[in-house]
Amino acid sequence: MAQAQIPIQSMPPMPPEMPKAWKWYDYFTFNIDHKVIGIQYLVTAFVFYLIGGLMALVMRAELSTPDPDVLDPELYNALLTNHGTIMIFMWIVPAAIGGFGNYLVPLMIGARDMAFPRLNALAFWMVPPAALLLIGSFFFGGAQSGWTAYPPLSEITANTAQSMWILAIVLVGTSSILGAVNFVVTIMKMRVPSMSWDEIPLFCWAMFATSLLALFSTPVLAAGLVLLFFDINFGTAFFKPEEGGDVVLYQHLFWFYSHPAVYLMILPIFGIMSEVIPVHARKPIFGYKAIAYSSMAICFVGLFVWVHHMFTSGTPGWMRLFFTISTLIVAVPTGVKIFSWVATLWGGKIRYTSAMLFAIGLLAMFVFGGLSGVTLGTSSFDIHVHDTYYVVAHFHYVLFGGSVFGIYAGIYHWFPKITGRMYNEPLGIVHFVMTFIGTNLTFLPMHSLGLHGMPRRVAMYDPQFQTLNQLCTFGAFLLGASILPFFINMVWSWINGPEATSNPWNGLTLEWTTDSPPIVENWETLPTVTSGPYEYGMGKTLPYLGINGAEVAEESATS
């Protein structure tokens, strides 16, 4: 590239094929703008959140009575399998990584796009076919072996549907590897020159750690699933003990990915937390380096804890010991983050916006889920509650109270930037209150159910558990209803909300220096980093780079 050798200060004119703004139909095409792709991910993922949520409500309806009277038990199994799969692979991962990651990373580091825009679009367009495969699998009975797809169950039930399920997961896995390649290269190479490593917003640090983890672990899952696919369709015996195969081997391959997968679902959320909390607490983040490096520590230690899911799989004593210890160690960097956020909140001038409410709610829920996680990571305790509702309670506190709360916080926080409109705050607060109560009503009783011995993944249960189950079902329907104020707020505000300024929250990260919504290619003139991203409460304001790159005095922002 001859042009690439010379630094050019003045911008070449816009190429004619790049419009100033996108039309609505551009969002349904193979578009290479990272912001379009981010929105595509978010909206697609939200649709699947609704589908996965409906599946959960049908299951909760079934569980309101001890007998299997609402659904055929096999359909129940298909629902529980696909509820888990959709929520993980079609909602949280694409929303947190694909959605926020793609939308925010280039804006936060002062880049015009991701390093490989075409690859980025390609990665997104692998998600809809995968989703179609999952939905289509219901015409063949639906995969019934849980989202873990352990053999032998996965090899002897609904073979066609299970194969479609495998193809779907391999597709989204490929998509997430391609996305991760893009994030690693973008964050390492595309930062605006004035931004040093310790001025990178923490969300980008989190995305960096997430991407490394995805690169490490996803291919191993793909290997395991390919072997499973061969066992089901081509008569091999990798996981068939009667022919010398090994079922536990599958569990190792699966959990080598799927434990890190919980970090794929929570690290970007931690990143969102580290952005939302200082902005709305009007204080510098406490322990920038501690938070940044703890993401890397989680990423590293998280690769060596997977056997805590397999304490009851005939695991030898030394493995139980080793993986109990490593699991407890991984709680330390997580704790570092929690304490840093609490310290950031401490003494802050907190603005209780919807985003901040969800962030604080997340803090409470995640600590709860983290504590039950520590108990589960201890093999002596885990053996007693393995495959009970205690496990279900734990991971819903982490994934719903953690990841989903974080996604909500992120949506509220960046809604003005993404849409150029303000959302309705009272409606956001109603949404938060309903979600918070609903979450605890649904998942808190499950701890007790599990400790009393109710197994997970069953359509019928012992009558002694009925009262608590009805409480869970009531909570679940409250959660379902909580979508309404959110949905109405989003749609109505996107169309009719008051126009947002470029920086309504007085944020100091670079995405707030451009228009709301940002122009195509983000800035006319790239912003210059003059201070760290979290120097709140020190009288710093961000220059707004208007259309022609000149600094424009910002209308006094709401504070």
Add this chain to the structure above:
Amino acid sequence: MIDSAQTNELIASSDDAHGLSDHEHHDFRVFGLLTFLFSESLMFGGFFATFLVLRGAAAQWPPEETEVELLLPAINTIILVSSSFVIHLGDDAIKKNDVKGMRLWYAVTALMGVVFLGGQLYEYLTLGYGLQTNLFANCFYLTTGFHGLHVLVGVFLILGVLWRSRREGHYSDTQHVGIEMAEIYWHFVDIIWIILFTLIYILALL
């Protein structure tokens, strides 16, 4: 701290992003490919781990009726390993702006790749057992087949380079990222084969 040379490069590349946002970043493609191949190697890692675990649990590995042949795969190994040197000659040639030389060496590499695949296919047809025969055969066909697929992709990448290089001025001493990427991929395929050959054929001798 970023030194100034790197800063210039970064400024240059962000300008590049503006003018040519429709294109991938040429400067970063090699880095991107290396990141991807790192990930891809872990998929092989999963298969190799499976192979070793199953081997460790088996009474006899490979079992009696499914022994492996050694001569043909050894020749194949020599062909594939030397092709890695041949493709490097092509890379050297383009650095001297010698497109003809590059074309020659890349064509030879592709040919060696095809010979390797042919040898592999011949081995499959003459071994006397198939994918489903036993656990060892499962592993054997799956890993060598998956690797063979990668060789095939590599051959297509090289053919792609040859196809593009027919246009004068497409590649030059300063502009040959595609050539470099094909070479890196080819080395990757080669390294994986060496590990695979050790695991399947050499370990079978022990």
